[in-house]
Amino acid sequence: MLKFAFTRLLSAIPTLFIVSVAVFGLIRLIPGDPASLMLGDLADADALAAARKAMGLDRPVPVQFAIWLGDVVQGDLGRSVLNGQPVLDLVLHRFATSAQMVLIAVGLSVLVAVPLGMAAAWRQNGGLDLAIVSMSTLLLSVPTFWLGLMILLVFGLKLGWLPVLGYVSIADNPVAGLIYLVMPVLTLVLHEVGIIVRMARASTLDVLRLDYITHARAKGMSESAVLLHHAARNAFGPTWTLIGLILGNLLGGVAVVETVFTIPGLGRLIVDSIYARDYVVVQGCLLFVALTYLLVNLVVDLLYPLFDPRVTAE
Amino acid sequence: MKRHQRNYILGGAPLACFLGAALIGRFWTPFNPMRIDLRSKLQPPGAAHWLGTDEFGRDLLSRLMAAAGTSVSISLTTVFFALLAGLTLGVIAGYARGWTDRVVMSLNDALLAFPSMLLALALLSITGANMYGIILALGMAYTPSMVRVVRGSVLSLREREFIDASRIMGNSAAYTMLRHILPNCLGPVIVLATSMFGSVLLTESALSFLGLGVPPPAPTWGNMLASARPHIAEAMWLGIFPGLCISLSLLGINLFGDAIRDRFDPRMRGL
Numbered sequence: 412m413l414k415f416a417f418t419r420l421l422s423a424i425p426t427l428f429i430v431s432v433a434v435f436g437l438i439r440l441i442p443g444d445p446a447s448l449m450l451g452d453l454a455d456a457d458a459l460a461a462a463r464k465a466m467g468l469d470r471p472v473p474v475q476f477a478i479w480l481g482d483v484v485q486g487d488l489g490r491s492v493l494n495g496q497p498v499l500d501l502v503l504h505r506f507a508t509s510a511q512m513v514l515i516a517v518g519l520s521v522l523v524a525v526p527l528g529m530a531a532a533w534r535q536n537g538g539l540d541l542a543i544v545s546m547s548t549l550l551l552s553v554p555t556f557w558l559g560l561m562i563l564l565v566f567g568l569k570l571g572w573l574p575v576l577g578y579v580s581i582a583d584n585p586v587a588g589l590i591y592l593v594m595p596v597l598t599l600v601l602h603e604v605g606i607i608v609r610m611a612r613a614s615t616l617d618v619l620r621l622d623y624i625t626h627a628r629a630k631g632m633s634e635s636a637v638l639l640h641h642a643a644r645n646a647f648g649p650t651w652t653l654i655g656l657i658l659g660n661l662l663g664g665v666a667v668v669e670t671v672f673t674i675p676g677l678g679r680l681i682v683d684s685i686y687a688r689d690y691v692v693v694q695g696c697l698l699f700v701a702l703t704y705l706l707v708n709l710v711v712d713l714l715y716p717l718f719d720p721r722v723t724a725e
Numbered sequence: 726m727k728r729h730q731r732n733y734i735l736g737g738a739p740l741a742c743f744l745g746a747a748l749i750g751r752f753w754t755p756f757n758p759m760r761i762d763l764r765s766k767l768q769p770p771g772a773a774h775w776l777g778t779d780e781f782g783r784d785l786l787s788r789l790m791a792a793a794g795t796s797v798s799i800s801l802t803t804v805f806f807a808l809l810a811g812l813t814l815g816v817i818a819g820y821a822r823g824w825t826d827r828v829v830m831s832l833n834d835a836l837l838a839f840p841s842m843l844l845a846l847a848l849l850s851i852t853g854a855n856m857y858g859i860i861l862a863l864g865m866a867y868t869p870s871m872v873r874v875v876r877g878s879v880l881s882l883r884e885r886e887f888i889d890a891s892r893i894m895g896n897s898a899a900y901t902m903l904r905h906i907l908p909n910c911l912g913p914v915i916v917l918a919t920s921m922f923g924s925v926l927l928t929e930s931a932l933s934f935l936g937l938g939v940p941p942p943a944p945t946w947g948n949m950l951a952s953a954r955p956h957i958a959e960a961m962w963l964g965i966f967p968g969l970c971i972s973l974s975l976l977g978i979n980l981f982g983d984a985i986r987d988r989f990d991p992r993m994r995g996l
Contacts, residue, residue, distance in 0.1 A: 552979050554972065556950065557972065666842075
């Protein structure tokens, strides 16, 4: 187990390095000089030269990279061009907003989708299976920004049950915060359920074909015992990996859902910063999201042996 | 009827409607999709304007048809870009192995470490939000997964006897790759390309919705939804129809993709 964890951790290091090169390179590829991007178009030549020196732009690129990486490792992602706020504070604050929404949504999706997927596999090709598969294909095909708009239209505008505009943090007011989260979370859950159901069903089907399941049935075990004690655990592995991918993806900010429901999350920050050409923030966000994505997948891989101990043996 | 045959029909029908509307929209639309007519703004669906008009009095049906054309061209070109780049890099990396493989794949894996939507956003900030910038950004964002799939199948192919035979016959590496490796890895590639088509369509709409896609006044389903948002309470049709178009096209592509997968990948049949 320790050896598995160690090799998996080691394998993340080169990826981390290349990701940081990619993020650093990105800002160099944007047309124009980083110093003039930083100061705006109206800055005079002296100020530009001073800024170039302060940013180390007069040094060779590898040295610039080393300086930047050194800052990043110490938690300094630079300051926003727009308002001078430290990027890390900005990113962490916005991330907390996105993360609470995403974690609740993914948690609920798993609770709904995994049993549905297993039920569909258990009744393969029957009416229940057809219904569940059709539903998940349908949910998969509806884009979240439209689903969100329709939920907003029905529950917010037509029925008037839920608030349409604005956002309250759970930390400030738990009850109001949760009410504001209902529609965005519902949107995300409906979409993710479509994805997870398909995976849970496919991996359960794979397991149900194996000999040990036939053996368990032949022993006279009840169907529920076969499914819950024998199939469920083995079938959950691939689904677990998918959940990690989904979580990593969504934690990068769900810009469209945040836009529909006017939630100040990380995704919105990235989009707004691209609009405002605030590339220091864009760079910081990208690095942060890529790291989160790697970290989530690392944790998912490290926890995988809990469901399937065979993995460590490889 | 077998499941994949049913899916071909169920998915093919909306897909054909979508492609047909896109094609017709290139040559003819009921009204000029860009013409502003403030006297007939926000009209509900009726005899003159079948699907109603938007906040500038532009005919919704005409705009939806024009938008279908834009979405199809962007998605097809993007998938073609990813296919070409993915096949080239994947075949070379898988066939050459060694350092070439390691360099290509570590760069590839680094790009895969970003969610594809985010990678597209990042690349868009370099390329700029116009039709070519979007195709370039989306193409580069979707290439890594294609490279992975191609390399995977090339790795197993290159150990087969007929590849050895080609080498022993004195064929060059380039000829062996083109004549023997490439055609044999097309199965998984076609399956991936189909699902990629849907995914690109979705991402393109999402980018448009965020205001980072094809700039208005040119219509796309995504930017139509974004501009419908403030009027959605009084003009529901503005919010309903563009989303319905995206959903039905995606449903068609997904079902069609499932059918193709069942056909090319017998292990998945019946799953």
